[in-house]
Amino acid sequence: MHIVIIGSGPVGMTAGLLLARAGHRITLVDRDAGPVAGDDWERVGVMQFRLPHGFRSQCRTLLRDRLPDVYEAIVDAGAVVVAPPGAPDDAAMLSVRRSVLERSIWESASREPGISRVVGHVDRVEVVDGRAVGIVVDARFLAADLMVDASGRAGRLSAPHRPIRRRVDCGMAYAARLYRLRPGAEPGPGAEFVFNAQHRGFLILVFPHDHGTFTVLFVRPSEDRELAMLRDAGAFEAACRAVPGLAEWTDPERSEPIDRVRAGAGLTNEYGRQPTVAALVAIGDAVCTTNPAGGRGTALGLQSAAALADLVAADVPIEKLGAELDRWGEAELLPWYLDHVEWDTTLLASWAGRPVDPDGPIGLEVLVAAARDRHPEWMATLNLFFGMAVKPAALAPLRDEVRAMVRAGWQPAEPDGPTRDELAALIRAQLEQPIPA
Ligand SMILES: Cc1cc2nc3c(=O)[nH]c(=O)nc-3n(C[C@H](O)[C@H](O)[C@H](O)COP(=O)(O)OP(=O)(O)OC[C@H]3O[C@@H](n4cnc5c(N)ncnc54)[C@H](O)[C@@H]3O)c2cc1C
Known part of the structure; x- marks a missing residue:
């Protein structure tokens, strides 16, 4: 197939590499021309490019096992493999600046024989009789058999062809x-x-x-x-x-x-179903975006790239790819989206000093406080959850237990260190200092 991938971010490139190595002809389209050797890469349009990323074990194992040369290149570029104390090797994360990781994947994708690049702004996906037939890039039409929207959290290219997304501001x-x-x-x-x-x-x-x-x-x-x-x-x-x-x-x-x-700023939790037209699918942040403070975005995105490659390898007909990806997303992405919405709500409530409500959602920070205070044995389950090795549903029994503790009078202890008001006073004092002559 000729597959056009809109967006050459980590997810679009991972999908491109996996699909190219399965024998497909890939065109990666991005408005960014990519890094120039020896120069800083501005990467306008991906606001988080210079913000910190932790790349979870799922990113590392997926790249290591399915794209080993790409993984080696990332490690050669300086990425450090770090496992939580006492955890097995497969739980190790990649500690590396996003700019370093992405430059390395970009160079691998650019060298890949089955991948060609087009630099330009994708204006829209062209649909005829309920089927995507190509894209329009800077007013030029580019035909393909399958269109993949990997245009990220701000990308809205497949939006006209999709049901309305769930969207909640992280706050x-x-x-x-x-x-x-x-x-x-x-x-x-x-x-x-x-x-x-x-x-x-x-x-x-x-x-x-x-x-x-x-x-x-x-x-x-x-x-x-x-x-x-x-x-x-x-x-x-x-x-x-x-x-x-x-x-x-x-x-x-x-x-x-x-x-x-x-x-x-402008951080959101979003989850959307696949487009309803044939030959157009979405992966990565274009499908599911979660509060970045949880550090789950790239892990979920790379897994969606692999899920697409696996469905294509299994010869799932193009007309059925969207439905199959929806099935996968509902099992593998939606629970994390829902977990984030709940977690953000409870974290903001605890920051505002509101006591834990036994009849409301029990946030992760409350579970951690309860584990530290009364149930150190919970840390084993919580660590599996932090590593995304078990889904949010695994925490349900712990949440029930915390509800009982709260009904019996327990509340999390005050965190150590400066409070918000102390920090704000310090910032004010700093900003009020006279500017040196
Ligand atoms: C502040 C912040 C911190 C984060 N921290 C973490 C973290 O610690 N760990 C983690 O795993 N994840 C983190 N994430 C999430 C992570 O950045 C994303 O999950 C990841 O970038 C998704 O990759 P992607 O390839 O889907 O999209 P992107 O990286 O956004 O790439 C999309 C690409 O599409 C291109 N594009 C978009 N529209 C068009 C168009 N119309 N025409 C042509 N090209 C287009 C863009 O130029 C870009 O290259 C963070 C996110 C934010 C916002």
């Missing part, structure tokens, strides 16, 4: 900054995995990457205008100095910032 926003360890300096606390600190009103993560780089990330409620000022570099650094653990990572003796503070 959270990002402020992040990239640092590099000084020569010979050791990483800070929690470096063996991802440093994660919950506070009342915000949360902090530190993502170690390749080549001694790491990103500090603050996640806050989108409506918190004061914490939004973390995008000021002075305020960001002052906040880092006030948080135990973070102060050590960002100690100027240990590391230095190598980028400006970057903001990430």
Whole structure:
């Protein structure tokens, strides 16, 4: 088949590589011309490109097992394989900047004999008598047997041909900054995995990457205008100095910032069914987008690329691909979308200081608090869940138990470290300092 893939992001390229190696002719279309050797890659249009990513074990095992040369190239580019303490090898993640991972996949896809590239903006998918027959790129028509929409979270190319998507605002926003360890300096606390600190009103993560780089990330409620000022570099650094653990990572003796503070907003949870026209399917963020703070997007996206390649390899007729992908998505994507919607709601409620309601949803942060407080044996199940090795339904018995605990008077303890109000006061003080002459 000649397959056109709209969007050369990690998911579109993974699908392209898998399908090309199964003997299909692939055209990858993207408005981005791709990286130039030795130059920085701007990647306008993918807002999260410079924001921190953790690539879960599902990404690593899929690439390692199905595209081993691509995986090797990513590791050669500097990706570090990191397993949670005591976990088996297959649970290991890839610690690498997204820009490094994506450049490496881009170069592999560009070398692939069965893949050609078209640089341009896809205006629309052309449909005749209920069947997609091609795409229009910068006003030129390109015919194909199968069209794959991998245009990402902002892409709406298949939208006119699809049922309305479920969509819920995450209610959270990002402020992040990239640092590099000084020569010979050791990483800070929690470096063996991802440093994660919950506070009342915000949360902090530190993502170690390749080549001694790491990103500090603050996640806050989108409506918190004061914490939004973390995008000021002075305020960001002052906040880092006030948080135990973070102060050590960002100690100027240990590391230095190598980028400006970057903001990430407009974050949503979305899930949509496949297009109803034949010969048009959607994968990756174009189907399912989840709160990035959960770090699940690429894992789900790469799996959807593999699911499509497997259905094509099994000779599923083109007319039935959408229905089969819907069946797959309802089992493998929808539960994570629903989990995120619930998790975001409960996290925002706990940040606002609302007590846990035994008759409402029980969020992940509450389960973790209950495990730490009363049920350390739950961590085994919770760790499987964090690694996405079990689905959200596996937590149902734990949630029931927490409901009983709450009815008996239990509530999560206050998190350690500065509160939201203390952090806001610190930011105000920093911003009110006179500008040096
Ligand atoms: C702030 C943030 C942080 C994240 N952190 C993580 C994380 O820690 N771990 C994780 O696994 N995931 C994370 N994600 C999710 C992850 O970034 C996505 O799941 C992933 O990028 C999806 O890949 P994709 O290929 O589907 O889409 P994208 O990467 O968005 O690629 C889409 C491509 O389509 C192209 N395109 C779009 N429209 C057109 C058009 N009309 N014509 C031509 N080309 C077009 C774009 O140029 C782009 O190249 C994060 C997301 C955000 C927003």
